[in-house]
Amino acid sequence: MKVSGFTIARNAVKFGYPIEESLRSLLPLVDELVVGVGDGEDSTWDVVNGIGDGKIKPFRSVWDMSQHDGGMLLSEQTNIALARCTGDWAVYLQSDELLHETEIDTIRRRLLQHLARPTEALSFLYVHFYGSYGTVQDNWCTWYRREVRAVKTGRGITSVGDAAGFKLRDGNRLRRLIRADSGAHVYHYGWVRPPDVMVEKQQAVLRLYEGDDKSAAIPEYARVKAGQPYRMLGHLRRFTSTHPALMRRAATVQSWTFDAGIEHQPARWIRYLRIVAECPRDSMRVFVSRLLLTWNTYVPYPKLR
Numbered sequence: 396m397k398v399s400g401f402t403i404a405r406n407a408v409k410f411g412y413p414i415e416e417s418l419r420s421l422l423p424l425v426d427e428l429v430v431g432v433g434d435g436e437d438s439t440w441d442v443v444n445g446i447g448d449g450k451i452k453p454f455r456s457v458w459d460m461s462q463h464d465g466g467m468l469l470s471e472q473t474n475i476a477l478a479r480c481t482g483d484w485a486v487y488l489q490s491d492e493l494l495h496e497t498e499i500d501t502i503r504r505r506l507l508q509h510l511a512r513p514t515e516a517l518s519f520l521y522v523h524f525y526g527s528y529g530t531v532q533d534n535w536c537t538w539y540r541r542e543v544r545a546v547k548t549g550r551g552i553t554s555v556g557d558a559a560g561f562k563l564r565d566g567n568r569l570r571r572l573i574r575a576d577s578g579a580h581v582y583h584y585g586w587v588r589p590p591d592v593m594v595e596k597q598q599a600v601l602r603l604y605e606g607d608d609k610s611a612a613i614p615e616y617a618r619v620k621a622g623q624p625y626r627m628l629g630h631l632r633r634f635t636s637t638h639p640a641l642m643r644r645a646a647t648v649q650s651w652t653f654d655a656g657i658e659h660q661p662a663r664w665i666r667y668l669r670i671v672a673e674c675p676r677d678s679m680r681v682f683v684s685r686l687l688l689t690w691n692t693y694v695p696y697p698k699l700r
Contacts, residue, residue: 396511398503399482399548400425400450403472403558404490405433405458408442410596411588412490414640415442421495422448424502425486431476433458452479466557466603473554477546483510486545489558491585493639498579505577505692506545513696515552516561516575516686517545524587526625526653528638528646533666534630535681536674541688542582545572574613575692582639586625589651593624630653 400421407414421428430453432440443453456475462468477485484506488494493501503516518541523532543561545551551564553573554578562569588596639648660666669676 396484396507397427397482398425398506398600399480399485400428400488401430401473401476401480401485402428402488402490403431403433403456403469403476404439404443406435406437406599407439407490409435409437409439410599411592412647413584413642414439414490414547415446416639416645416657417488417490417493418443418446418451419641420496420639421486421488422450423496423499424494427452427480429476429479430454431456431472433472434528446466454479460603468603469558470554470556473558477548477552477554480548482548485548487554487561488544488581489585492544493581493582493584494643495580495582495637495639501578502545504678505575505579509575512575514573514575515547515550516572516574516643518542518545518574519544519577519579519581521581521583522634522636523583523585524634525627525631526586526655527651528584528587528642528649529634530608530631530653530657531631531634532627533632533663534670536670536677537627537630540681541684542581543572545577546572568671574688574693576688578692584642590624598625628656629660631657631660632663633657639676669671 402417402421404412404414414575418428418430428448428451430443430451432443432453432455433453434457440453440455443451456472458468458472460468473487477487486502502517509517520541521539523538524530525532539559542559546561552561553564553569553570554560555562555600563572637643661669
C-alpha cells in the first residue's frame with residue numbers, strides 16, 4: 396500500500412498558519428507529500444522546502460484571485476494537488492490542521508483494512524480550537540464534527556465547495572462517498588492566532604470568498620475590520636487532552652489572552668438540548684452519520700453513503 400499526502404498553501408506564513416507543523420504531522424504516515432504553493436507574498440515556499448524531507452514534492456501554482464464564487468478556488472487548487480498523488484490512498488490536510496502522532500498507526504491500520512473494500516474514503520473527527528489553545532468549539536450545529544480527509548485515488552473523487560470535503564463524480568452528478576471511520580482526529584488551529592493576525596486573516600478569507608467590493612459591504616467584514624475576530628462564544632469548552640507534540644510549544648507560549656466566558660455558559664446538557672431544538676436536522680444528521688460510519692467501518696462490504 397502506498398499512501399500520498401497532499402495540501403495547498405498560499406501566504407501561510409503571513410496569516411499565521413502552522414504550515415510547517417501541519418506538514419511534519421503528516422510525514423510519518425505518507426510515502427510522498429504533494430504541496431501546492433500559491434503565488435503569495437511571503438516565505439511559504441521557503442518554509443516548505445526548508446523542511447528538507449525527500450518525501451515532500453512541492454510545486455508552484457497560480458491562484459486566480461479574481462474568482463470569488465464561494466471559495467471554489469480552494470477546491471480547484473486542491474484538485475490540482477490531488478491529481479499529482481500516486482498512492483493508493485491520498486490523505487489531505489489543510490495548512491491549519493494537524494494529525495496527532497499517537498494516532499498515526501491507527502490511521503495506517505484503517506487505510507490497510509479498507510484498501511480492498513468498496514470503502515472510498517475515511518472520515519476524521521475534528522477538534523476545533525477557538526480563540527486560544529485551551530478552548531474548543533462544542534456546537535455541532537455550526538461547526539462540522541467530521542470531514543473526509545483520506546480518499547482513494549483513480550476513482551474520480553474530487554474536492555468540492557471550498558475544499559472542506561470530497562465527492563465522487565458519477566457521470567454528470569456528484570455523489571457522496573462510501574465512508575468509514577479513521578479512528579483518529581484532525582486538530583484544527585485555524586481560529587487560534589493573536590487577535591491582530593486573526594483580523595487580517597479573516598479579511599483575506601472574506602475577500603477570497605466575496606471579492607473586495609462585496610466583502611467590504613457585508614457586516615461581517617466591518618466587524619472584523621473593527622478588530623473583533625472572535626464572536627462565536629457560548630458553546631466553548633476547555634481542552635483537557637494533549638496537543639500534537641508539534642504544537643505543544645506554541646500552546647505553552649501563547650502571547651495573548653482570550654476571554655472564553657465559559658463560566659457564564661449554561662450547563663453542557665442544557666446547551667445540548669438547545670442545540671437539538673434549534674438544529675433538529677443537523678442533530679439527526681450527526682446521529683445517522685455515526686451509525687453509517689460504524690456500519691461501514693466494521694462490515695466487510697459497505698454500501699452505505
